[in-house]
Amino acid sequence: MSDDTMAPPATPEAAPVADDLRDRRSVLRCAAMVALAGASAPILAACGGGDDAGSAGTTGTSSAPTSSAPTTATSSAPSSSAPSSSAPATTASGTVLGPTSDVPVGGGKVFTGAKVVVTQPAAGQYKGFSAVCTHQGNPIGSVEGGQIVCPFHNSHFSITDGSPVSGPARSALPAVNVAVQGSNIVQTS
Numbered sequence: 001m002s003d004d005t006m007a008p009p010a011t012p013e014a015a016p017v018a019d020d021l022r023d024r025r026s027v028l029r030c031a032a033m034v035a036l037a038g039a040s041a042p043i044l045a046a047c048g049g050g051d052d053a054g055s056a057g058t059t060g061t062s063s064a065p066t067s068s069a070p071t072t073a074t075s076s077a078p079s080s081s082a083p084s085s086s087a088p089a090t091t092a093s094g095t096v097l098g099p100t101s102d103v104p105v106g107g108g109k110v111f112t113g114a115k116v117v118v119t120q121p122a123a124g125q126y127k128g129f130s131a132v133c134t135h136q137g138n139p140i141g142s143v144e145g146g147q148i149v150c151p152f153h154n155s156h157f158s159i160t161d162g163s164p165v166s167g168p169a170r171s172a173l174p175a176v177n178v179a180v181q182g183s184n185i186v187q188t189s
Helices: 012-039 041-045
Strands: 089-091 094-099 108-111 116-122 125-130 142-144 147-150 155-158 164-166 178-181 184-187
Touching: 094 108, 094 116, 094 178, 108 142, 125 178, 125 184
Parallel strands: none
Antiparallel strands: 089 094, 094 184, 108 116, 116 125, 142 147, 147 155, 155 164, 178 184
16 A cells, blocks of 8 residues: 555544555665665675774784795785686695785785685785685775775785784684695695
8 A cells, every 4th residue: 555545634633644555665765775685785895895893903812723835926916806716726735725926025915715805914924814704704805005905894914924903803813724735825734
């Protein structure tokens, strides 16, 4: 029933009831619009910044071991801001995530197919972390300005140990074992 088909109240006492019905309809319409807009948020979030993580200024350490292997390949390219969407290849020694050249010194790369983010805090030192934010389980979006960034609630994590640097996330990203094999970064078990 639309508001146009509703008859005006017959008595002054009925006016508040009719107004309450209209107010309820307005609230329900607004709630439906918010719900529809919320359904598009994950799509739009891929274009913006913000995730979860720890409280601002809070830092912690991760006790989970990470694997690093030296390599002669170094890069001065800027940090990656676009996640890799290709599916990882598997070898007898692990899952190939990508070439070492994809992970710049002082930055990193998100390998979305494997749900792993690999960083290179110092030349030849590769660190692997889960690419799933510890705040609400959203995917990590990028590595920017020397930090791992979740775009959903703007959590930032350290590229060195995965600890939360800012945002709502309070737990470090879990470590993932990675190694350099030839010119590739491989996720090992």
